[in-house]
Amino acid sequence: MPLADSLIAQFVPIVGPIRLEGDSSLFQTPVAIPQGLARSAALRAVAERAGVVVRLKGNVVSVEPMRVAPMGIAEQMGAAGQALTPSPSLALAYQAVPPAPIPAAIPAPKPAFDPAPIERWVSQSDKGMTLKQVIKEWAERNGQWKLRWNASNDYPAPDMEWNGDFLEAVDRTLAPYGRIKRPIEPVLHRDGGQQILEIADKRN
Structure with a gap:
């Protein structure tokens, strides 16, 4: 489609x-x-x-x-x-359309990549880390994404605990920072063969 x-x-x-x-x-x-x-x-x-x-x-x-x-x-x-x-x-206009059923005789196509495993992502404010340090640590543990922090500001990391894949944890972590006075946002793209997670100043 x-x-x-x-x-x-x-x-x-x-x-x-x-x-x-x-x-x-x-x-x-x-x-x-x-x-x-x-x-x-x-x-x-x-x-x-x-x-x-x-x-x-x-x-x-x-x-x-x-x-x-x-x-x-x-x-x-x-x-x-x-x-x-x-x-x-x-x-x-949005109209919910249910996905077309797959005929029983035809097996569902296999994904072209292995989905990220469900993991636990934690930040503790008493460690004194910033958002940049926490997300960099998560990215290194994930191993599939390289962090580029191009935002003008960094912020203290609050207490957080997320269960899910790496990008879901990043989305949930940064969501409140898209509505502050100097907002930031995640942007995903490729640099050659490397997957890049860029944290940038949010456009108005």
Whole structure:
């Protein structure tokens, strides 16, 4: 199915109107939704296979081409090193569509990668660590993502305990810091063959 349909039908945790932003041709990219994965893992698999970066912010879903060369803040630069020009927004009404059943005679496709194991991610404020130090420690333990801290500010790490994969723990940890006076946000992209977790200043 087209990428736009898969995002609306499967991945957007919103009830009500949503808005898709980005090059309209990207939303027509044909994709297949992997079976047997958690929503966040399936979204990463769909985005990777489509060669795009997907961001969910409130009721806005934005899609950009995935970078393959080292650059500045991921969401500010395009693949050719030029500033991205916002395309006209495509407004769509959200309607939940159940996934099509798989015929019993046809086995479900196997995912092209092994999902991250369920783990426990902990931070203790009495250790005096900052968010950057905690997330760097988590990334080194995970081993699949390299941290780049390009945000202007760092903050003391609070007491936290999350059960889930690494990226889910990072999303939950940074969610409150997207609404503060000097907000920060995570951005996922590739630098050559390396998966990069970049922490950057949040755009207004």
